[in-house]
Amino acid sequence: MESSFTLGRVRGIKIGVHYTWLLAFVLISWSLASGYFPRQYPGWGGGLYWTVGVAAALMLxxxxxxxxxxxxxxxxxxGLQVRDxxxxxxxxxxxxxxxSENARDEFLIAVVGPLSSLALAGAFWLAAQTVPNDRSPLDASLSYLALVNFxxxxxxIxxxxxxxxxxxLRAVLWGTLGSIGRATRIAALVGQGLALLFIAYGFVQILEGDFFGGLWIGFIGWFLNNAADATRRQSRLQEGFRGVKVSQVMQAEPLSVSPGLPVRVLVDDHILGRGARALPVALDGRIVGLVSLTDVKRLPTAEWDRNAVGAIMTRPPLKTVSPREEASRALQLLIDQDVNQLLVVEDGAIVGMLSRGDMMRFLQRREELGLDGDARRR
Ligand SMILES: [Zn+2]
Structure with a gap:
């Protein structure tokens, strides 16, 4: 998820906020100021509810x-890298x-999350006990934060x-089964089951008259289901590429075009003629860019004769990968960078092109030959 704005950096980690956070912030402040605090602590006066509501939402x-x-x-x-x-x-x-390189690291990274929330709950609860007046806004905020962190x-968990x-669960399964792929798929399947329970519970709440509460739980279930489903599919794909190198999947020695080639000729000869979706652009044996179907689509058809490849191509830095890289790693790059193809480069020279299509066709052929990834678990 791309963050919409950056708050700052902690030990090199970018701390960002997505715009949907603002919506949650407004909703939570509002529900605290007009629902939770007035109900639990009557008689504060309207302004104070909002001050405490906003402060508690920020602390959450x-x-x-x-x-x-x-x-x-x-x-x-x-020893892992954290981007943001x-x-x-x-x-x-x-x-x-x-x-993570092993199940133990994965376990520690995951388990510290719920433990930290429970520890925070304990700390807020203890702090609340030190406040003498248990109807005061300070005590109310601390008690709320203890409850919400719990x-x-x-x-x-x-x-x-x-x-x-x-x-x-995935880390434990990984440790016992010895296969991260199978562990991921089982944990994701349990996740999807759990997500469906959330959605069902949301429906029940809506039927019982709590429309917003039900909708909220339903949305969380929907979000969890999507995330688990995507993880399961991706894991299945990666399993299919286990032990496979980029050089085995790529199109070797791709044809390149010159930046002066008219876009119309590119379309007729290469895209329609040869079914190419992307081509390196070279000038005097040097790669100067990459032109793809997406670049062509941005240009109106009427302009195809008047423009050359050089005007529409994607310029460096281009996304590249080594032919000796694991194919599953290349797949991850395609997904993370949100691109359709990578240039395969060795010692500064282009040796191939690797597209999402190449990867899918490779998997299809393997499946047709009965070489299921699961048959070669490590
Ligand atoms: Zn967490």
Whole structure:
């Protein structure tokens, strides 16, 4: 998830906020100021409810950030790279760019999340006990934060991927089964089951008259289901590429075109004629860009004769990969960078092109030959 704006950096980790966070912030402040606090603590006066509501909502997000920072710090201490933390409508996401190398690291990174929320709940509860007046706004905020952090801890310990508890389950399965692929798929399946329970519970709440509460739970279920489903599919794909190198999947020695070639000729001869979706653009044997179907589509058809490839191509830096790289890693790059193809480069020279289509066709052929990825588990 791309963050909409950056709050700052902690130990090199970018802390960002997605625009949906603002919606959650407004909703939570509003429900605290006009529902929860007036109901629990009558007689404060309207202005005070809003002050306490906004302050408690801010502290809730600080708690979520602390939870994510705990994941990030453990990941850093295990030698992994953490790119950023993004806060969004359903909480926070810590973006760890390298994969855990063993089940133990994965377990520690995941388990620290719910533990930190439970520890925060305990700290807020203890702080609330030190406040003499238990009807005061300070005591009310601290008690609320204890309650909400406790709920966060319990919610995150549920064993469905992508929740922390699901990651813990995956780590345990990974350790016992010895296959991260199978462990991921089982944990994601449990996650989807859990998500469907959330959706069903949301429906029941709506039928019982709590429209917004039900809708909210339903949305969380929907979000969890999507995330678990995507993880399961991706894991299946990666399994299919186990032990396969980029050089085995790529199109070797791709034809290149010159930047002076008219777009019309590119379309007629290469895209329609040869079924190419992307081509390197070379001048005097040097790669100067990459032209793809997407670049062509941006130009109106009437302009195809008047423009050359050089005017529409994607210029460097281009996304590249080594032919010796694992194909599953290249697939991850295609997904993470949101591109359709990578240039395969060795010692500064182009040796091939690797597209999403090449990867899908490779898997299809393997499937037709009965070479299922699961048959070669490590
Ligand atoms: Zn977490």
């Amino acid at each position: 997000f600080a708690s979520v950030l602390a939870h994510e920072l705990c994941h990030a710090f453990v990941a850093l201490s295990r 933390i993004t806060l969004f409508i359903f909480g926070g996401v810590t973006n760890i760019t390298s994969e 709920s966060l801890g319990v919610f995150n 549920l064993p469905g991927f992508p929740l922390d508890g699901g990651r813990v």
